[in-house]
Every structure is written in C-alpha cells, then in structure tokens.
Amino acid sequence: MFGELLRTRRFAPLFWCQFLSAFNDNFVRNMLAMLILFRFGGPQAGTLITLAVGIFIFPSIFLSALAGQIADARDKAEVARTLKFAEIFVQMVAAAGLWLASLPLLYAALFGLGVIATLFGPVKYGILPDHLKRHELVAGNALVEAATFLAILFGLIAGALAAKQNLSPLAITFQLMTIAIACFVTSFLIPPTGAASPDLPIDANLFASTLALMRELRRSAFLWRAGLALSWFWLTGAVAISLVPVAVRHATGAGIEAEAAVSALFALGIGTGCLTAAWIAAGRIRLKPVPIAALGMAFFLVMLGFATGGFAEKSTDLGLFGFLTSPKGLAISLGVVGLAAAGGLFTVPLFAAVQALSPIERRARTIAGVNVLNAVFMVAGTLITALLQSRLFGASEALLLAVLGFCNIAAAAYVQARILPLVRHADT
Secondary structure, eight states: OHHHHHHSTTTHHHHHHHHHHHHHHHHHHHHHHHHHHHTSOSTTHHHHHHHHHHHHHTHHHHHHHHHHHHHHHSOHHHHHHHHHHHHHHHHHHHHHHHHHTOHHHHHHHHHHHHHHHHHHHHHHHHSHHHHSOGGGHHHHHHHHHHHHHHHHHHHHHHHHHHHHTSSOHHHHHHHHHHHHHHHHHHHTTSOOOOOSSTTOOOOOOHHHHHHHHHHHHHTSHHHHHHHHHHHHHHHHHHHHHHHHHHHHHHHHOBOHHHHHHHHHHHHHHHHHHHHHHHHHHTTSOBOTHHHHHHHHHHHHHHHHHHHHSSOOOOSSOBOHHHHHHSHHHHHHHHHHHHHHHHHHHHHHHHHHHHHHHSOGGGHHHHHHHHHHHHHHHHHHHHHHHHHHHSTTTOOOHHHHHHHHHHHHHHHHHHIIIIIGGGSGGGBO
16 A cells, blocks of 8 residues: 555655655754754753754644644645745745854744644645545555654754754755755645635634634544644654753763764654554554553653663763664664654554544644644643753753653553543544
C-alpha cells in the first residue's frame, strides 16, 4: 500500500509538499537552537531553546480556528498553494537572519513559519480522507508522519551544519529558497477537493471562533478525549526535544556533530514507530497499542533522565565517534530511538481514528480544534519547563526528563480507561 500511495497523484504531491515544508521549518528551528547552544549560549541556553519551541507553536492557539474554517470553506488544494507561496517570503527573513547571525530575525522567521504551519495543518490532515479510502488512512498517516520526521532529520542536520558555518551563508540561502520554491511547485499538483462547507462564514473574531471550535469538539466524547491524548503526545515531544540536546551537552560535552546525530535518532525513531503502527493496523484503525506505546514513552524518558543525570559538565566537545562508542552515549541513543518509536506508535492510530470519525463537513475544523489543544499543551509545557529550568528553580534537564516519563504512566492509564471503551473493541 505504501508504494501504491506514493505513485498516485491523490497522495504523492501532498506527501512531497509537506515533506519540503517540514524540512524548511526544522532547518530554521535547529539553526536557531544550535546558534544559541554553541555561539550565543551562556547559562540561559536551555531556556532560550525551550522558548524558541514555544514561539513556533504559539500561533496554533489563536489561529487554528481560522485555519479550520478556511479549510472547510475553501478548496484545500487552493489553500495549500496560497500558504506555500507565502512561505517563500518567510524564508527570505530566515535567510537574512542567517546572513546577519541575528537571533531576532531568526525568531521572527520561526514565528512566521509557525503561522503557516498552523494554517496548513487542517489542510494537510483534512485532505487525506478526501483522497484516500478508509482502509488507506492509517498507511497514509504513517507515511505523512514518517516523511515529516525524516524531513525533520534532514532539516535538523542542515540547521546544525549552517550554525557551525560549514556552508557559506550564500549556499544556505540558495538552499532555503530552492526548497521553498519546490514546495510551492508541488502544491500545484495536489488534486482539488472542492469545499466541504462552501457556505460557511469565516469568523474574524479569533477569540470567539476558537471558543466555538472547542465547544463543538467537546460535543463528541471520543474526539475530545482523543484530542487530549494527542496533545499530551505533542507536549511530551516538544519538551523532550528541547531538553535532550541540553542534557546531552551537559552530561557528555557532546559537540555539534553528536547533537545532530541525536536529532537524527529522534527522527528515525519516530519514522520507524509510524511505519510499525501501519504494519500492525493492517488496513484497520486499531487503538489497543496506544496505551502500551505511552508506557514505552514513559520507560525511555526515565531511561534518558538517568543516562544524562549526575555528570559534571564537560569542557571539551566530544566528537560523534566518541559519543556513539561510549556507554552513556549508547544508552542515550537507545533512549532517544525508543522514545521516538513509541511516540510514532502512539500518535498514528489515534489521529487516524480522529480523521475517520469526524463529520465530513466539519473534518478540517475538528482537526483544527485538536491543533488548538495541541498548541495549548505544548506552549504550557514549554513555558513550565523553561520556568523550572530558570534560576528560580534550577531543575536539571535530566530530572525534568525523568519526571515527564512518570507523567506518561498516567497518560497510558487515561487512554486505557477513558478512550478505548468509547470505540467498540478499540478497532474501527
């Protein structure tokens, strides 16, 4: 089914469009993170990186309702083309930030990419049930998620190399613009969908429309609870991605090559988990593995906490080979891959169930409502984490990883007790 989907126009253009867009997002994000960690670091590097994650996510809180309305009221393929055109100009700001090594410009570009990602989310996921058959949904979601995190892998590595200045600013600028233009071109190949609700009025009052969106989502017990579970996954991912690079740096003295390898392991792990979820599903939407996956995330987070705790900060950069061949480096690598794979196994079937059980005329707005929950959880998680990392509390990254792991045990219990009983035999 994977090969068939990747050869068909009803899926392939969207696949490549979102792949290239995710690459650009993560190139800019990791370039900013590596500049903070290795060039503008200081004692507050962890807080600044965590806040960068929050800046990218923040637009989802107040723009998701608008994004859902636009995606339901307009042809989703047309909306995708408009957004990918706007992304070209945001990448120009990112290129200027790289040329000038300007954190404010890079933060501004990151915010702009967050706005576009928010508006694109209901299109990207809402269009899948329009073009795919029900038995293809899990495979389609798995490919989208796996490709997204493969794009994250390449974007993170490219961003790390750019921060280290292995490539000239001119070369990186050319790369940024080439990928942005290619993303725009692929959006023209996405087949039209028509408007799901052509008479839907667009509410410009962002606060009121967001509240209305959340009230509508709460009318379905399954969609609301599944949205909460998915939001916990994204909180876990956002916090872990912000904590792990700093924890690894403090524990082992890892250099930028080792940090890029850790990012690569995250991406490869979640891609593996997504594809495994599709293999287990065998054309169905099965939720029984979801609480087991949450327990897996709990185990590997605690493992990472212990692997990175109790070490003095190193004064020299540990190379990639030294990191991967050290006992602690191996433990960290295993923890990162296991955490990411469990995350992929957690999110793919749950999100496919949300897509399948959403009303057709409200599907994009349902996904937008889930995105609002995701954003609230992620922003709250990153802000609380940044506060706990600050001088006021001084909690170490290793301790926070372990605490987050224990919290995932409660998330597993929630899915088992509150979500699975709502779906007959946990298999739709």
